[in-house]
Amino acid sequence: MTVRTIATTPFSDQKPGTSGLRKKVPVFQQPHYLENFVQSIFNSIGAPTGSTLVLGGDGRYYNREAIQIILKMAASNGFGRVLVGKGGILSTPAASCVIRKYKTFGGIILSASHNPGGPEGDFGIKYNVTNGGPAPEKVTEEIFARSKTIDEYRILEAADVALDQLGESRLGDMIVQVIDPVADYAELMESLFDFGAIRSLLAGGFRLRFDAMHAVTGPYAREIIEKRLGAATGSVMNAEPLPDFGNGHPDPNLTYAHELVEIVYGDNAPDFGAASDGDGDRNMILGKRFFVTPSDSLALLAANATLVPGYKNGLAGIARSMPTSAAADRVAQALGIPCFETPTGWKFFGNLMDAGKVTLCGEESFGTGSDHVREKDGLWAVLFWLNILAVRKQPVEAIMHEHWAKFGRNVYSRHDYEGLPTDAANGLMQHLHESFAELVGKQFGDYKVLFCDDFSYTDPVDGSVSTGQGVRIGFVDGSRIVFRLSGTGTEGATLRIYLEAFEPDISRHHLDAQQALASLIAIASEVSQLKARTGRDHPTVIT
Ligand code: VG1
Numbered sequence: 206m207t208v209r210t211i212a213t214t215p216f217s218d219q220k221p222g223t224s225g226l227r228k229k230v231p232v233f234q235q236p237h238y239l240e241n242f243v244q245s246i247f248n249s250i251g252a253p254t255g256s257t258l259v260l261g262g263d264g265r266y267y268n269r270e271a272i273q274i275i276l277k278m279a280a281s282n283g284f285g286r287v288l289v290g291k292g293g294i295l296s297t298p299a300a301s302c303v304i305r306k307y308k309t310f311g312g313i314i315l316s317a318s319h320n321p322g323g324p325e326g327d328f329g330i331k332y333n334v335t336n337g338g339p340a341p342e343k344v345t346e347e348i349f350a351r352s353k354t355i356d357e358y359r360i361l362e363a364a365d366v367a368l369d370q371l372g373e374s375r376l377g378d379m380i381v382q383v384i385d386p387v388a389d390y391a392e393l394m395e396s397l398f399d400f401g402a403i404r405s406l407l408a409g410g411f412r413l414r415f416d417a418m419h420a421v422t423g424p425y426a427r428e429i430i431e432k433r434l435g436a437a438t439g440s441v442m443n444a445e446p447l448p449d450f451g452n453g454h455p456d457p458n459l460t461y462a463h464e465l466v467e468i469v470y471g472d473n474a475p476d477f478g479a480a481s482d483g484d485g486d487r488n489m490i491l492g493k494r495f496f497v498t499p500s501d502s503l504a505l506l507a508a509n510a511t512l513v514p515g516y517k518n519g520l521a522g523i524a525r526s527m528p529t530s531a532a533a534d535r536v537a538q539a540l541g542i543p544c545f546e547t548p549t550g551w552k553f554f555g556n557l558m559d560a561g562k563v564t565l566c567g568e569e570s571f572g573t574g575s576d577h578v579r580e581k582d583g584l585w586a587v588l589f590w591l592n593i594l595a596v597r598k599q600p601v602e603a604i605m606h607e608h609w610a611k612f613g614r615n616v617y618s619r620h621d622y623e624g625l626p627t628d629a630a631n632g633l634m635q636h637l638h639e640s641f642a643e644l645v646g647k648q649f650g651d652y653k654v655l656f657c658d659d660f661s662y663t664d665p666v667d668g669s670v671s672t673g674q675g676v677r678i679g680f681v682d683g684s685r686i687v688f689r690l691s692g693t694g695t696e697g698a699t700l701r702i703y704l705e706a707f708e709p710d711i712s713r714h715h716l717d718a719q720q721a722l723a724s725l726i727a728i729a730s731e732v733s734q735l736k737a738r739t740g741r742d743h744p745t746v747i748t
């Protein structure tokens with residue numbers, strides 16, 4: 206086996222977005238494209254010779270090919286060992302768990318998360334650091350800088366590694382250790398939650414459906430929910446991971462998880478429904494004919510955390526991304542703990558968790574997690590809910606209404622406009638920036654603008670500053686509209702409009718969010734000149 210040094214030239218578009226580098230599969234299949242990025246990672250991170258790396262992905266199209274390339278490159282870049290999930294599979298939270306448990310130098314996760322897969326679909330790659338979390342901005346910036354000047358990469362000339370049986374094999378001077386992708390993660394879940402109580406709940410006739418959406422969580426959910434917790438066989442649906450996710454869009458929301466939604470809103474509905482995304486880090490929570498918004502879910506988990514063994518001593522603090530509703534802030538205030546507001550993307554939570562400042566974190570984009578790993582964790586959120594339901598023995602809807610009665614309701618919705626021409630989307634954001642001065646103090650019906658800004662964040666742990674994180678329009682009554690452009694898409698631009706109004710009046714807590722937010726939705730269109738600039742007046746996806 207010989208190490209080959211291959212001459213290459215840079216690609217100009219390898220800037221990691223909100224969560225790693227995501228591109229269409231054919232882009233990654235170009236000669237040297239993946240290799241350039243992987244070598245740029247290795248060139249930036251300075252792993253000492255003999256270091257251990259974790260490697261796995263969500264099983265989407267091109268996962269296996271990419272794993273073979275990365276293994277051969279790791280072997281020629283001084284790594285001593287790679288822990289790779291069997292079949293090349295590791296969910297994002299499981300990868301984080303393995304990095305932490307075995308104290309490896311870092312890990313590479315192959316995923317484009319909730320984006321569709323297949324030969325014409327999306328692929329992605331990201332690097333996670335020693336704490337198990339996504340590389341912080343200073344690391345991703347360094348990787349991007351290296352990618353712009355790269356002129357060679359190193360790869361071993363060798364036969365492909367067998368990935369389908371557990372055990373160790375040698376690749377050059379490096380050991381490839383194929384691990385069970387589920388075992389360490391399942392053990393961690395068992396250490397946090399009261400599996401006995403959840404087992405009794407399920408044995409008592411409580412019915413649930415978990416939709417793995419033909420993505421990575423199938424094997425995890427089968428092992429944990431059906432095998433260890435005893436849910437009826439078939440409770441986990443679409444459990445077979447497929448390279449194209451069965452032609453689906455593995456995004457757990459009311460639009461894309463419609464098969465589950467029909468069951469949970471249909472006759473003979475189960476008591477609980479949940480879904481996860483392509484790489485297993487997102488979650489959607491449903492009760493019988495009832496949808497829990499991710500922002501409310503974070504708040505509810507925080508308010509009930511001490512019912513769960515892993516959190517029985519309470520929380521150090523909570524963090525939420527800026528566009529996430531302030532429901533969690535109200536709980537934090539009641540608990541007398543801090544609540545941090547960070548930019549979008551899980552990488553901003555890592556420092557807060559490492560410093561012991563926060564225990565729970567969440568994003569409105571169906572992301573919830575805690576300091577048990579350093580990624581958001583879909584199945585963890587589902588188990589957290591099940592543990593609470595096992596203790597409280599009330600329906601999801603009743604628990605949520607009780608929560609609102611106590612804390613008030615932050616009515617919330619996000620409207621996404623996908624596939625916009627990039628110029629139109631940039632122009633709209635530019636227009637908003639130019640309107641700040643004119644908007645402040647302006648009255649729109651019942652709503653008066655209190656402030657406008659572009660969110661920037663100073664990390665309280667390392668002092669790093671992140672600017673340009675989304676335009677906020679805050680109203681006098683605490684309502685809010687936020688505009689952001691997505692950093693995970695691979696086609697045109699996606700505009701996200703986040704809408705939030707606080708409703709203390711219990712007699713209005715049952716209202717549909719779109720109705721309750723109608724005025725804010727109209728204001729958002731007006732101030733952004735949405736129709737004129739994009740030609741659209743209706744969102745692609747509403748969550
Ligand atoms: C989106 C979400 C963000 C999330 C990110 C990665 O980013 O809004 O909250 O952290 O996806 O999630 P953006 O830049 O498109 O808004 V995942 O499950 O795709 O890793």
Ligand code: CO
Pocket residue numbers: 318319482483484485486487
């Ligand atoms: Co994801």
